[in-house]
Amino acid sequence: MYANRQWVLAQRPAGEPDLDCFELRETDTDAPTDGELLVETRYLSVDPYMRGRMSEQESYAEPWAVGEPLEGGIVGEVVETESDAYDIGDLVTGQGTWGEYSLLAAADVAPVDPSVAPPEAYLGILGMPGRTAYFGLLEVGDPAPGDTVVVSGAAGAVGSVVGQIAKLNGCHVVGFAGTDEKTRWLTEDLGFDAAINYKTTDDYQAALADAAPDGVDVYYDNVGGPITDAVFTQLNLDATVAVCGQIAHYNAESVPTGPRKLPQLIAPRATVQGLLVGDFATRFEVATEQLSEWVAAGKLTHRESIVEGLSNAPEAFLGLFAGDNIGKQVVQVAAE
Amino acid sequence: MYANRQWVLAQRPAGEPDLDCFELRETDTDAPTDGELLVETRYLSVDPYMRGRMSEQESYAEPWAVGEPLEGGIVGEVVETESDAYDIGDLVTGQGTWGEYSLLAAADVAPVDPSVAPPEAYLGILGMPGRTAYFGLLEVGDPAPGDTVVVSGAAGAVGSVVGQIAKLNGCHVVGFAGTDEKTRWLTEDLGFDAAINYKTTDDYQAALADAAPDGVDVYYDNVGGPITDAVFTQLNLDATVAVCGQIAHYNAESVPTGPRKLPQLIAPRATVQGLLVGDFATRFEVATEQLSEWVAAGKLTHRESIVEGLSNAPEAFLGLFAGDNIGKQVVQVAAE
Structure with a gap:
C-alpha cells in the first residue's frame, strides 16, 4: 500500500468549470500484482478533450465519475514492478490518474526515451x-x-x-x-x-x-x-x-x-x-517513430508549458480555456 | 429568322425573387447553321439552383445577365436541322432558354425516347x-x-x-x-x-x-x-x-x-x-442508362408537376420555394 494523493471529480460543471469541480484526496494505492507496475508520476497531461469527460453525457471519451480519480496521460518512473518488461527506474508513459502514483498494466504503457526528447514531450509531440x-x-x-x-x-x-x-x-x-x-x-x-x-x-x-x-x-x-x-x-x-x-x-x-x-x-x-x-490506434507506433525521427533531426520544434506541483493541476487545466499555454500544457508532479 | 418569345432577367432580386425580376420579350431567333438545330420547346425546367444564377455573385453556375434570356434545361422538338444527327420531328433535351425556340448545337443535346418515359421526365428523373x-x-x-x-x-x-x-x-x-x-x-x-x-x-x-x-x-x-x-x-x-x-x-x-x-x-x-x-459529367450516360432501365422496369416511380404556358414560367419557378411541386416542376410550353 502506498500513500497517494489524487484529484477526483468533486462535481460536474454547468458551463465553465472552476476549482470547485476538483478535490485533492488522500488515498492508498495497492502494490502491483502480476504484470503491473507502480508508476510515480513525473508529469501529467491536461487536455481540452477532458472537458467532455467532466460532463455526464456519453461522448467519445467516457465521462469521469463523480468522486472518482481523474484519468489522463502521464509520464512517470517505475518504482515497483511485477513485470519483466520494465525495471525500477524506467520511464514510461500511459493512461494514469491525476495523482502521485498510478498502478498500470505493463502491457498498457510505452517506454520513454529521454535521449530523444525530454520526458514531458511524450505527453505532447511524442504523445x-x-x-x-x-x-x-x-x-x-x-x-x-x-x-x-x-x-x-x-x-x-x-x-x-x-x-x-x-x-x-x-x-x-x-x-x-x-x-x-x-x-x-x-x-x-x-x-x-x-x-x-x-x-x-x-x-x-x-x-x-x-x-x-x-x-x-x-x-x-x-x-x-x-x-x-x-x-x-x-x-x-x-x-x-x-x-x-x-x-x-x-x-x-x-x-x-x-x-x-x-x-x-x-x-x-x-x-x-x-x-x-x-481511430488510428493500430498505427500509433508509425506516427511516434516518424515524429521521434523528425524531432531528433531537428525538423520539428516542440515546447511544453509546465505548471509545477500536483496541487496546481486544476489551474493548469482551466488555463487551457484561457489560452495560457504555448505548446503542450503539462503539470510537473515529481522532480526529476 | 423565327419570331420568338423569351423570358429575360429584368432585375436581380434582393432576397426573395418576385415577378418583377422577369420580363417576357419578343425577339427573333436565327435559323440554324452548320451543326445546329432549331428546337421548339415542349417543356422547360425550373430548378432551385437557378436562384443562384439570379444573383450577381459568381458561384458554380454562371450568373444570368440582366436583360439576357434565362437559360435552363429544355425538352423540345427539332423543327429545323443543319445536322445529320437529328431529323425534323425528333425530340431532344439540352440547355436552352426559357422561350419558345432555342438554337442548339446538335453536339450539345441528347435524344429523348418517349417509349421509356414521357418527354418531361427527361427534365426530371432522366435528366x-x-x-x-x-x-x-x-x-x-x-x-x-x-x-x-x-x-x-x-x-x-x-x-x-x-x-x-x-x-x-x-x-x-x-x-x-x-x-x-x-x-x-x-x-x-x-x-x-x-x-x-x-x-x-x-x-x-x-x-x-x-x-x-x-x-x-x-x-x-x-x-x-x-x-x-x-x-x-x-x-x-x-x-x-x-x-x-x-x-x-x-x-x-x-x-x-x-x-x-x-x-x-x-x-x-x-x-x-x-x-x-x-463533377460526374463523364459518367452521365451511365446514370441515365441505369435510371432508364429502372424506370422501364417499374422499379422507379416518377412524377412531374406541370404548369402550362410559357407565360407562367416565373410563377412555376417561384413556386419551388413555396414547395408547390411534387416531383419535378416543369413548364409546358408547346402542346404535343
Missing part, C-alpha cells in the same frame, strides 16, 4: 497530441505540396505540430493564435508562413485573405467559432476541413449558434470531417 | 435531377445495405429519386416533406419507410428518432435549416452528409444563422460534403 496532429493532418486533411493549410489553435499542443508537418510537406501554412508571443513563435521558430493574432485582429476574413492569398485548401480546426466562420468563406475547390477540436464551444451551456456553413460547402465541393485519434 | 440523385447518393452518400438514409426535400425532383435508389440498395429510408399529400406519396407510392411532414410536426428530433430508431447513416440534404439541425443530432458513427442543396437559405438576404454543427461531427467522425452533379 497523443503529436499523433493527433500527424494522422489528422495527413489522413483527414491530406494536403498536397503547395496547398495552403490553415490551423486554428496553432500554438497549442496539436496545432503547433500540424503546422510544422504541413511545412515539411511543402505547404503554405497560416496559423491563428491568441497572443503576439504565440504568433511570433509560429513564424520565427516553427516556420509558419503567417500567423494571425485573433485577439487583436478585427477582420479575420481580410487578415486571412492577406495571409492565404490563394485561398484555403486544408483547414485543421481545433477551435471553432468566428475563426472557423472566416475560414469557411475562403475554401478552395475540393477543400478539406479536419475537425479535431472545438474548444471555443466546450464550455457553452446551450448549443452555440453561428453562421450556417452548409451552403458554403456546395460550390467548392468541400469536405468536412470529424476526427478522433483513436 | 439533371435524376443524375444528381444517382451520383450524389451513390458516390457521396455511399450507403451500405441496411443503412438508414434520411432525405430532405424528399418529394422534390432530386429527393424523390434519392429515396427510391436508397430503397433499391436495401436501405431504411426516411423523408422530410411539406404536405400530407407529399408524405403519402413517399410512403405509399415510392416505398419510403417513413415520411415526416415538417410543416405539421413540432419536434423534428423526436419524429426522426421514431422514424429512424437506429440513427442516421446517410443524410442527403436538399434543404438545410431546422430539418438539417435535427438530423445532425442523430448522426451515427461514420455518418455521411451529402449537401446537394440548401433551398431554405437561397433567398436569405444575409448569412443565415443556426446551431453550430462542427462540434457534432467529432464523436461520430461524420463527413459532410458539398456536391455538384457536373
